[in-house]
Amino acid sequence: MQRIALGPLGALEALAARVHAEPHAFALGGDARGSVTRNDWGLAWLDSGRAATAGRSVLAVGRAVELRRGSVLIDARAALDALRARTDEQLPSPLGLIGWFGYELRDETMGAPVPSVPDAHRASWMLVDSALVVDHATGLAELVAVGKDDDVADWVARMRAAIDAVEPAAGEDARDERRGVTAEAAEPARTARTAGMVRWRDTDEHYAELVRQCLAAIREGDAYQLCLTTQATVETVDDPVTLYRRVRASSPAHHGALITLGGVSLVSASPETFLTVRDGVVTTRPIKGTRRRDSDSERDAALARELAADEKERAENLMIVDLMRNDLQRVCAIGSVTVTGLHEVESYRHVHQLVSTVSGRLRPGLDALDAVEATFPAGSMTGAPKRRAVELLSTFEAAPRGIYSGAFGMLGASGDADLAMVIRSIVVADGVATVGAGGGITALSVPEREVAEMHVKAAALLAALGVDEAARGADAPASRVI
Structure with missing residues (x-):
């Protein structure tokens, strides 16, 4: 497991837009890009805190976990076990699973009959083995990942390049975006x-x-x-x-x-x-x-x-x-x-x-x-x-x-x-x-x-x-x- 300090990050919103447009291009692993369809990959942008820029923010890409009807919780646990097996180290949050359980999953947790809904609306989770984490208290960002050294190095290089491409040079634009209150938004x-x-x-x-x-x-x-x-x-x-x-x-x-x-x-x-x-x-x-x-x-x-x-x-x-x-x-x-x-x-x-x-x-x-x-x-x-x-x-x-x-x-x-x-x-x-x-x-x-x-x-x-x-x-x- 590796943690790479990045320093201040002033363009989280612009970076999220870039990653959301092409999530598979920012996945960990050299064979990720082009090997599967776009919908096999997910993006998560999470904010924790009473304001958009309080607490911390997480930006992550992950591959969708196959969840079988009737076995969603079993399959989710198996995916977590497989991720843990990659290393002997304790993996920090947010490495793990990110996604949702829909209300109709009550058929598995309660045994209650439910109306038909698309699988994606019952439960969708992605396996997150790499992520960008921003601590708003310090203003600092870091990359966390678990994988082969070469794969992690390649992913870090792609993330750095994406950040350099969207990071404002300085001044009011960067301060506005860090506050999360741009006029457009x-x-x-x-x-x-x-x-x-x-x-x-x-x-x-x-x-x-x-x-x-x-x-x-x-x-x-x-x-x-x-x-x-x-x-x-x-x-x-x-x-x-x-x-x-x-x-x-x-x-x-x-x-x-x-x-x-x-x-x-x-x-x-x-x-x-x-x-x-x-x-x-x-x-x-x-x-x-x-x-x-x-x-x-x-x-x-x-x-x-x-x-x-x-x-x-x-x-x-x-x-x-x-x-x-x-x-x-x-x-x-x-x-x-x-x-x-x-x-x-x-x-x-x-x-x-x-x-x-x-x-x-x-x-x-x-x-x-x-x-x-x-x-x-x-x-x-x-x-x-x-x-x-x-x-x-x-x-x-x-x-x-x-x-x-x-x-x-x-x-x-x-x-x-x-x-x-x-x-x-x-x-x-x-x-x-x-x-x-x-x-x-x-x-x-x-x-x-x-x-x-x-x-x-x-x-x-x-x-x-x-x-x-x-x-x-x-x-x-x-x-x-x-």
Whole structure:
């Protein structure tokens, strides 16, 4: 395993665009280029931190892992084992796997029947044996790789050449790009093909009716929370890198990502941690409870206080905390699962969120994939009790969720993992962008408020696609559109 220090890097966005256009040309291994089709290779650009340039950023290329239906977790573990076998050294993150699990993978983790979805929407992961890592605290970058010395040297030379080709000489352009706030990126999309052309799967009226059906199921004792969702689709002319630059500038979050695999791109500004694993300790941070931000500081603070005190939001959050505690106890040592944070308000660019934290120590012999199997899909995207909630939602929504409400991130060869919820995300395939949104329904839910909350969650992402949510509904169909 080799680590090569590069010094300051001021052109991450431009470098990402160059690598995204030709990922196989930046793969480790002398026979990578031209030996396989472009879709066999994926690109990942991950940002961790409350802002686009806080924490660290990772830029990586990897070859898609073959995942068989019914054996996704088994095949993922085999790929990690094969990477570990290349060296006796401990491999650092992000070497390992990067990708996503789609919501319909619940057929493997829960044994629940699911509608048909393309394989790429069920699960897609790439094997990462080389990566560029940028530490924004120091401003320094390094290359990490595991492979034959000649292959690593060749890859380093190609990466250096690409960096030299895009690196600004100096001055304001470099400083702007490091801040991640270039004018082009921060400006919402406004194109003839995107502006206003959003198509919701459910009209507001139908979504409100689905909320009422959830309330009826709760009154009958079938569930005590149901996470109802819907989706919007938009034709887009933006390439995924441009779209992610816009999202990371306008909606910074803990888990920023552009992952392209198998002709599908996931663009995310997710605030919610599904699972992290560090030194055998697994942590989840479910989010339940939302308020919009306000430009007036006093009104904004009042909205945050209102969220913290809201009986319905606190109950909704607590139900999912209890569910996740139960799920983690399936793989954690007895007595180790604890709630380390409850009903904490976190504020993001567009919304306030109510967040809790649950942690536990994995039992000896178990790893991050065991934790995924025990907890996926996350309770914050199903409701409770989980199995019955999933059954009811499948009936109410009557359509697959795909990648939305699944999980994405890194499964490290070191045994560590960093997985986020696929929320506040855009999925792009074949020139069509899809945005999912929804909310937890409890006995205290009001249908009209749930409709409004769903739109609040989708608004920033639709704005990045050029959609003005203020104009929504003017041309909406009177009936549901699937």
